[in-house]
Amino acid sequence: MAGVANSASISPNEEENELRKGPWTLDEDTLLIHYIENHGEGHWNALAKCAGLKRTGKSCRLRWLNYLKPDIKRGNLTPQEQLLILELHSKWGNRWSKIAQHLPGRTDNEIKNYWRTRVQKQARQLNIESNSQRFLDAVRCFWMPTLRQKMEQTSLSLDPSPSPSSYLTSHISAAPTPPPPSKMVSHVSDYSLIGNSCPSHNSPSESLISQLPQIPEQPASSSYAFEALNDSYYVDYDMGGLVLDPVSEMASFDASQFDCQMTESDWMSNNYMTDTLWNMQGM
DNA sequence: AATCTTGTCAACCGCGTCCCA
């Protein structure tokens, strides 16, 4: 690594060339913004020097792309965005940059942080690997359907005028009616293609993925059998948080609306989902 | 009120890929 700031014994000349690290100051931000406004982005190492920034080009690029760029969207991820992240992650894995290309205004860093802090947290609470098939199935069967329901609810009350998230909602409203639910889905990849994953979620659309431009995929994950129905859970989504409790906790729950099960590995119906409430608050 | 724990997110780091001389 090139020089690091705050080193004790450096000559004045070295100090002159010392590269700064850590949080950016307002002055640095201003310098970078003004320089890019006048000269455009790219050639980051040269840019850093010419702009008078004591930063690496790499640091300048990161600061611009993740924070200063004008079209960066701030604030919590919408249910649409969360759902899209889940779907695209199930399709592409940790290809954050690729996923971010489909979420205008969101950065790969933001999506990555979302996944690590919110999604992986749930895996820890379930005591399963976040990259395991089990967890992916849980995401498809519980989380994604609930987000779809949330999207449907919000779209009903949405002002018809375009909004920053209209990229997604427009796709949703234009989507065809999903096929009848299948009782037997033999492969996880089939799940993704069907879009509504576990059947019966009254989704307003097919998978968001199917609405996106075709991009070459990695091979499908290992096959996994799902079939009949044997348990249900109450799902509550509130202010960006999901709480999944056993249906017994919620007398008014309509089990027919949430009927994903599996028999081969019946983990959700007992050990994990009943003993450990799947608390998705903050998601 | 003080301390500890947990969550969030900006930033850094290492590595792989691309491009050009």
Added chain:
DNA sequence: ATGGGACGCGGTTGACAAGAT
């Protein structure tokens, strides 16, 4: 063909804030 610089990506770290004890 290849070596080096620039760039981009994904993983990780660390500072700070918020919540819990």
